[in-house]
Amino acid sequence: MTSQSHEPLNREQMAWRAAQDLKEGDYVNLGIGIPTLAASYVPPGREVIFHSENGILGMGPKPEPGKEDPYMVDAGKNLTTLVAGGCFVHHADAFLMIRGGHLDVSLLGAFEVSASGDLANWTTEDPAFPPGVGGAMDLAVGARAIRVIMEHTSKKGEPRILKACTYPLTAANCVKRIYTNLAVIDVTPKGLVVLEMIPGMTLEKLQALTEPPLQLAPDWKVLAPPVAPKARAA
Amino acid sequence: MTSQSHEPLNREQMAWRAAQDLKEGDYVNLGIGIPTLAASYVPPGREVIFHSENGILGMGPKPEPGKEDPYMVDAGKNLTTLVAGGCFVHHADAFLMIRGGHLDVSLLGAFEVSASGDLANWTTEDPAFPPGVGGAMDLAVGARAIRVIMEHTSKKGEPRILKACTYPLTAANCVKRIYTNLAVIDVTPKGLVVLEMIPGMTLEKLQALTEPPLQLAPDWKVLAPPVAPKARAA
Amino acid sequence: MIDKQVKTTADAVAGVRDGSTVLVAGFGAVGVPDILLDALHEQGARELTIVANNSGNGDYGLARLISSGRVAKVICSFPRSGDYSAFLHAYRAKSLELELLPQGTISERMRCHAAGLGGFFSPVSAGTKLGEGKETREIDGRLHVFEKPLKGDVALIKANKADRWGNLSYIKSARNFNPVMAMAADLTVVEVDQMVELGEMNPETIVTPSIFVDRVVVVGGKA
């Protein structure tokens, strides 16, 4: 193991950790925000195929400077690329893939997740702004595995893993795994099971930051990403 | 008018007559049997685009000898061709076109048609053979205009235009126009209106071969196709 | 001879009536029929219902229609994209109505209409705020909501190439909503970069078959 900090993970480290669970041959949709970063941290030599809701299967990394193509955008409307073997489909087919269970993994951001895997990630009901749902609800019901990346607590330090979500739901009982800046937690029929914690973290400390009860997996591991994860070459 | 016989129309003449009503730019599906022949009799210079349920839009005539392509079949599984501007779609898209009202005309064969436009063309309920429906029910509900080509009477001379169909329905209230070997008849909210009759035919004689009451259109015409309609060059 | 090409963008949007439902393709700024949207602004139709993924950007295209008060309602999945100030202003002023739909539900409802179907059950939004008021049904142990077909009076489409029959092809991710919206309207109007001869497009690779297209206008752009 390389030198480790006891600090909570940063965004890149959270994305790196989630990327390690993507398997060779997986078809994966990455939500806007931290999930998008995960594409860069898939281990070298492992082929993972990324889906973009606007109609790309086989999305590649950001374009190199000077090679930008205005006809290539991702779900976040950022410029992107296509890998060899990728293709284009129309919007209804892109969402057929999402809703129909064809994706192996949907990696999403979240405001809150409940003990039973309820997901809230589409609206905070701010009355000053119109709500926007995008593909969040589609992504939350369709993939074979729904996984979430999020900070363990709010900016005020309040738990975001709750007995019941306080924000409107995106979908019920859908989240299977949560990657936070402190831990990796599985949502199981028997409750939340902690698989990994950062160095120095204890179940007691983690529980204090988490509303529903946590169990520690007997074979739990230290969550120790590289200090500065190396992004894959384009 | 060229020389005319007072005989009932033959298959080619019925197909010729139906073809005259296909307009420039119409998208048309031709049912198996006599309707298929209509493609050959579209007036020269008029562009009509033919649809085949297996996934061809822009189907052309039969291939010339020596130019057969085993990958090009029509709904009747006969060899066919593609015209310039034609394309291929998958089966669900081919039937989206049918069911979704995208075709201007569906020209079908029939066993029976009722006074209200009910169509029976898929089964005679022969217990010795399995029933087959193919695309008949889809074609009977979807096109903007459903038209039928059929012999006016059965082989025994019984009417096939009936008050109510005796065979199981393909769809109710769908047929708008009937081309027979004796007449052209529109199905209207006010009943069956005879638009054309072959030379020598009278409304009385036609009525005797037709179960529901017929009206003669004030501007009815003589139904007089060429003796041997000239097929369009491939 | 069939020729769906019209000469001007004004011809392309002629006849759009007040109160029409207009399907506007595109995702973000890609594959959006901006020139037709400007032509529609000139044309002057009012009280429009717009179906789109986003709610317009900057001061052109859909945003301009909104700023000019032509839009009564927007059906979209994500209004908050880019500089959506025109929409935001109208939304806060309550001068337009927003109907928010899950993104995949928008395209699936349009395909449903295109396919001549009467509606479908979807698990998306079942049990959520966006599913409230919709008929629900448990199917195979899973809650579904009933979704109705969504039809456009007009679809505004952006494609790359067209021929005189109206066959269309697109460039990369500019395909997005275009093929679905092209199928789902009574009148489908397309702005294209270029016309090609009939038969020049590969019949295996035409994305939108001509049957769905009514009018084509060349607006230049990428050759």
Place this chain on the structure above:
Amino acid sequence: MIDKQVKTTADAVAGVRDGSTVLVAGFGAVGVPDILLDALHEQGARELTIVANNSGNGDYGLARLISSGRVAKVICSFPRSGDYSAFLHAYRAKSLELELLPQGTISERMRCHAAGLGGFFSPVSAGTKLGEGKETREIDGRLHVFEKPLKGDVALIKANKADRWGNLSYIKSARNFNPVMAMAADLTVVEVDQMVELGEMNPETIVTPSIFVDRVVVVGGKA
């Protein structure tokens, strides 16, 4: 490295269980996975439900499966096509069940499953003998029947080209049911004429994206 190509047709159909629902593509004799059907015959699975447009021809492929008593049920639109004597014999002997569906309903029900939906209302067959026993609903003044999603345990597909990810292209009208069936099964197995390098297929013109494909076997044929 992802490589969905398997070496033999036996590998391609390995693991198909008794009682499986098998989607068999093709229309007439075109685009039919005849070699995979023969391999499935060798493999020996029994009590199969076959979903296909027709019911097999001559003494090979689907007809051979039927003659050998492997087929418990056929879901199709038109069994009476070509030399369907194998089916006819079994039908008359009541050794298999026939479920007749309108042709478009077959592909739409498979697409419905592929799209993760719970069913749809269709006007096709409403008020007819084939609509009997189905839930009906009047929508916009028109009678509809409720149709459920139709899922395959296995789909047998015939394509022209594939790459190692499983992207597929077809030749002309041999496309037919193949792309829809490829989307609608738990296990999608493809016989292809040839493999090409990854990246060799035009990304604009791949008809079946790799996500729907599990196994590919080369059986030669048209280059």
